Amino acid sequence: MKFFEKEKNNQREDPPPELIKTDFNCGNCERPLLNTLRTKETGTSIKMRAYCSECEDFSFTKEVSGAFFIAPADGVKIENAETSPDNSLHTIYTKAEDV
Ligand SMILES: [Zn+2]
Numbered sequence: 001m002k003f004f005e006k007e008k009n010n011q012r013e014d015p016p017p018e019l020i021k022t023d024f025n026c027g028n029c030e031r032p033l034l035n036t037l038r039t040k041e042t043g044t045s046i047k048m049r050a051y052c053s054e055c056e057d058f059s060f061t062k063e064v065s066g067a068f069f070i071a072p073a074d075g076v077k078i079e080n081a082e083t084s085p086d087n088s089l090h091t092i093y094t095k096a097e098d099v
Helices: 002-007
Strands: 021-025 032-052 062-072 076-083 089-096
Touching: 021 062, 032 076, 062 076
Parallel strands: 032 089
Antiparallel strands: 021 032, 032 062, 076 089
16 A cells, blocks of 8 residues: 555545446336446536337436436336427336346
8 A cells, every 4th residue: 555655635535436337227117227327527417218029118307417428227218208398208128128
């Protein structure tokens, strides 16, 4: 740990604050559908939800801020994405591949 001593007062071992993971699970069966990983704070945010092909239902809508990656959960692929006409809500359509 000697190597880090010069910056010991400000440096912590936690991940950078901008890396925030948000999970989207089906509101009905609770299956994990996708998650986002924020890579950068940009001062903007959007509302997003995921579609579960098994239940034909949606996850809860969550707010995601900054620039981020979207990754499908295990056994799920992303099929489509749709933005509401007023641009306020983004829906990511997922399809279960393991059923
Ligand atoms: Zn479901």
